[in-house]
Amino acid sequence: MLPTRPAGPGIAGIHNVGMDNLQPARAAFPTEDYARTVQRIRQEGQCFICRVVDRTHRYDHHIVYEDADTIVFLNRYPTLIGYCLVSPRKHVENWALDLSEAEFLALQSVVHRVARAVAAAVPAERIYSLSLGSQQANAHVHWHVAPLPPGVPYDQQEFSALLKDNGILDIPEADQAELARTIRGHL
Numbered sequence: 001m002l003p004t005r006p007a008g009p010g011i012a013g014i015h016n017v018g019m020d021n022l023q024p025a026r027a028a029f030p031t032e033d034y035a036r037t038v039q040r041i042r043q044e045g046q047c048f049i050c051r052v053v054d055r056t057h058r059y060d061h062h063i064v065y066e067d068a069d070t071i072v073f074l075n076r077y078p079t080l081i082g083y084c085l086v087s088p089r090k091h092v093e094n095w096a097l098d099l100s101e102a103e104f105l106a107l108q109s110v111v112h113r114v115a116r117a118v119a120a121a122v123p124a125e126r127i128y129s130l131s132l133g134s135q136q137a138n139a140h141v142h143w144h145v146a147p148l149p150p151g152v153p154y155d156q157q158e159f160s161a162l163l164k165d166n167g168i169l170d171i172p173e174a175d176q177a178e179l180a181r182t183i184r185g186h187l
Helices: 031-043 048-053 101-121 173-185
Strands: 063-066 070-074 084-088 126-131 143-148
Touching (some): 048 070, 048 084, 063 173, 070 101, 101 126
Antiparallel strands (some): 063 070, 070 084, 084 143
């Protein structure tokens, strides 16, 4: 069970405060295993996000939202509580070249809605939103929506807050499922 938080908006049992304060324990990110898995999936001509979309990924991701064009799920390796990934359902590798302006704006509309829902579910001083990935790993376009907890020291903010090298949160599956339901309830 995640640490409890004071009364107010958000989900009981989850408190997204400080990088080391009232957070679940951090675990080492399994970098080598992750890299091998991603490379194997790529060599098989498949894609991590496409596997989430078609439900063939070996891990059952916590889906927050989906429609005909978009899927949103909790990050399997979160560095912040409530960290979501937002992706087009169709396999797109370059948002600037492969999405029409209308498709891009529709995707960003979902990113915005998810950010507001995450902010309603967990305390957040700021919501980070960025697109990461590469042809060597997660080529399928996706946006990271990550809530920075209030009170995080400046040197632990921005990219430091997102770096898996600083450890990932060890959040029990039941708590992740509850969090996904709570965020979904704010959409």
